[in-house]
Amino acid sequence: MATTSRLLTLLSLLQARRDWPGSEVSSRLQVSDRTIRRDIDRLREMGHCIETTMGPDGGYRLDAGAEMPPLPFDDDQALAVAIAPRAAPALGADIGEAAVRAPATMRQVLPSRLRHRLDAVEVTTVRGAGESPSPGRAA
Numbered sequence: 001m002a003t004t005s006r007l008l009t010l011l012s013l014l015q016a017r018r019d020w021p022g023s024e025v026s027s028r029l030q031v032s033d034r035t036i037r038r039d040i041d042r043l044r045e046m047g048h049c050i051e052t053t054m055g056p057d058g059g060y061r062l063d064a065g066a067e068m069p070p071l072p073f074d075d076d077q078a079l080a081v082a083i084a085p086r087a088a089p090a091l092g093a094d095i096g097e098a099a100v101r102a103p104a105t106m107r108q109v110l111p112s113r114l115r116h117r118l119d120a121v122e123v124t125t126v127r128g129a130g131e132s133p134s135p136g137r138a139a
Helices: 001-018 024-030 033-045 077-089 095-110 112-120
Strands: 049-052 059-064 120-124 133-138
Touching: 001 024, 001 033, 001 059, 024 033, 024 059, 033 049, 033 133, 077 095, 095 112
Parallel strands: none
Antiparallel strands: 049 059, 120 133
């Protein structure tokens, strides 16, 4: 497995579960404990806050950081994140302009195959009692 691919897989594992024993991580990625330690250091250099616990059951935990790190979404997660802000007003979330900017920002970085799927999704929200639904494109 190439380093970049391994780092993304490692980050995905850390996001999927709170605590990971070091030996389990190295076994899953089929690399040595030393390689995992170097990969953890690389992820830290990229801005990810990763705690290390020592001892025989020691391992790793991804913590919330001070800055927004790159997020390794799979295709379905990326679409969900791009579509969700369109429903925010109907859910009572007062995020205003951010609800408009977020899907546009996501769309810019989506691969073509996902932009087509995103453009095909139509979101309908109900504004309030007595008002008709307002359809819109999720883009």
